[in-house]
Amino acid sequence: MTPALFTALPADVWQAIARGTRCRCPRCGEGRLFRKWLKPLDRCPVCTLDLTPQRADDFPAYIAMIVTGHLMAPLIIALSKDYALGVVAMFAIVVPVALAMMLGMLQPAKGAVIAVQWWNGMHGFARERRPAEEATGEDAQA
Ligand SMILES: [Zn+2]
Numbered sequence: 001m002t003p004a005l006f007t008a009l010p011a012d013v014w015q016a017i018a019r020g021t022r023c024r025c026p027r028c029g030e031g032r033l034f035r036k037w038l039k040p041l042d043r044c045p046v047c048t049l050d051l052t053p054q055r056a057d058d059f060p061a062y063i064a065m066i067v068t069g070h071l072m073a074p075l076i077i078a079l080s081k082d083y084a085l086g087v088v089a090m091f092a093i094v095v096p097v098a099l100a101m102m103l104g105m106l107q108p109a110k111g112a113v114i115a116v117q118w119w120n121g122m123h124g125f126a127r128e129r130r131p132a133e134e135a136t137g138e139d140a141q142a
Contacts, residue, residue, distance in 0.1 A: 008027070008028045008029060008030070008047070009027060009128055009129065009130050010026065010027075010029070010119070011130070013115075013116065013119045013120075015029075016115040016116070016118065016119045017112045017115050017116060017119075019111075019115060020033065020108075020111035020112040020113070020114055020115025020116075021108040021109075021111055021112045021115075022108070022111070023107055023108065023111045024111070025044040025046060025047060025049055025051075026049075026111075026114065026115035026118045026119065027044065027047050027049045027118065027128065028044060028046050028047035028049070030044075030046040030047070031044035031045045031046035031047060031049075032044075032045060033051070033111050033114065034107065034110075034111070037106075037107060038060075038106060038107060038110055040054055040110075040114060049118070050125075051114070052124075053117070053122075053123045053124035053125045054113075054114045054117055054118075054123065054125075055117065055122075055123045056110050056113040056114055056117070059109075059113050060106055060107075060109035060110035060112075060113050061106065061109075063105070063109040063112075063113070064101075064102045064105040064106050064109050065102065067101075067105060068098055068101045068102050068105065071101065072094065072097070072098050072101070075094070075097070076090070076094055079093065079094070
């Protein structure tokens, strides 16, 4: 690993997640993470991180469903209490909004899941930390 890449490593898991959410490589923060919508590249085009060990599976979809449900529930309650909307009008509003939220959240959620897997060295990812943090053993208990 080059010295420039050491400094590009994320400081903590949250920075790695932020990079993944922006659909960028969690290690360098520069390279694209996805070849197609939900299809990750095999390697980061910038730092050559092997992305094939990722196993996001259905977890990004569960994240998108949970977040969408929690955001939509107050909206549905407000629409049904404050406005006397019919069933067709409710569906005409709620279904497209929920679909847009779900579809818009899938790729960032998958990027975040891949970032967490990389950060924790899961499924064949090498666990990488900045040299100073490794020397102090900051993540030894984690
Ligand atoms: Zn990279």
